[in-house]
Amino acid sequence: AQSVTQLDSQVPVFEEAPVELRCNYSSSVSVYLFWYVQYPNQGLQLLLKYLSGSTLVKGINGFEAEFNKSQTSFHLRKPSVHISDTAEYFCAVSDDGGTSYGKLTFGQGTILTVHP
């Protein structure tokens, strides 16, 4: 079985400051990792994904994440946030297919609030 823990339920930050949203996962098999963003009253939009290769993954809107296999982490970072980044962010893990068909398991979500 796989699971995801997002270590912060809420992260307040001032505009133009850096931010890190933390995500740890557990799985007994190789995994794919994702970050999704949900703006108020909208669906989920893919920010970035790690499938294989370079452990530093760049996504949309200036976000990046680093896969750390030894620490089973996939933290999301942005060097300078904007008011428009205010949203809820979800970390998710999918196994490599196998018998569970790559089902997506989500963390609890982190609400990022950017203050002026």
Add this chain to the structure above:
Amino acid sequence: NAGVTQTPKFQVLKTGQSMTLQCAQDMNHEYMSWYRQDPGMGLRLIHYSVGAGITDQGEVPNGYNVSRSTTEDFPLRLLSAAPSQTSVYFCASRKTGGNYGYTFGSGTRLTVV
């Protein structure tokens, strides 16, 4: 290119009523799934399907039924609505293999009174 379309966007039901949430995708994705989103709990998988005629249970299947008669459609049925089913429901799809990532619908906000 509509992606994943969910209807209705909002619904209020009385306890004990039944209804069907619709989900359709036009990307020829084999894999489709239903999630419910509740505050502080992220998204939890209800049911999923890997192709027409094939469905299976997810993490929280009780009180819900699904069927997959075509590649495009994956409706979710609430058999007898309960207040605990008040939630936001998302449908998602993807191609099998390669893990290209999921495409999500815009959600259905359901209130059971």
